[in-house]
Amino acid sequence: MKPNTKGLTRVIYATCYSWKGMKAAWKYEAAFRQEIILMITLSFLAYILPVTALERVVMIFSLALVVVVELINSSIEAAVDRIGDEWHELSGRAKDIGSAAVFVSLILAIFTWISILVDNLVG
Template identity: 45%
Template sequence: MIQKESPYKGKRGFKRIWNALGYSLTGFIDAYRHESAFRQEVALSGVLIPLSLILHASGEGHALLIGSILWVLLVELLNSAVEATVDRISLEDHRLAKRAKDIGSAAVLVSLVNAAVVWGLVLFF
């Protein structure tokens, strides 16, 4: 099997940063196109992040509100990457594939609960 060279290999400085930004944007776009949960969370963040900026909260409160929403997006991206990797290896039902996907889903749930708790604490205490 011929191994393909990494797109990062040999690139340094600004060129490497520019390429990394391009790969990141491609990943974001792919997640948006192919993952309905990610689209829903992006839509929700499009409402909640601006709302967090107009709510009466301290600077730390604003940071917590926004950070908790960005954390949900981050965990969803990682979960989608795990799912895509598992599916790439095999679409066959396997207990370890199910476990990996279920654990990724649990991580998303924890991030959503975290966001709800943070919003509740910042807004009501």
């Protein structure tokens, strides 16, 4: 970001950097592409399903959370890879923990969708 940027100028620069990050994630991260496609597809499905507006928001939010965690995981992996190619226990641990965070967010999304759908089918 340029020094001494304030107000709207700062927001514009931050938005540009965020968009640059989204494009990089799309270009270099297959998991990110898969999760975006899954999020878009399931979000459309959420609008077709007979759920309340709040349930729909929670369902879509759970999908967006997976994407957010994937972006964080990808940034951790990029930073670790930048440090060097040689194996190091802490580098491996950082990547594994980032991957575990994505896994937990996926489990949360699956649990959310199943809970809401079962509740609507049974109740």
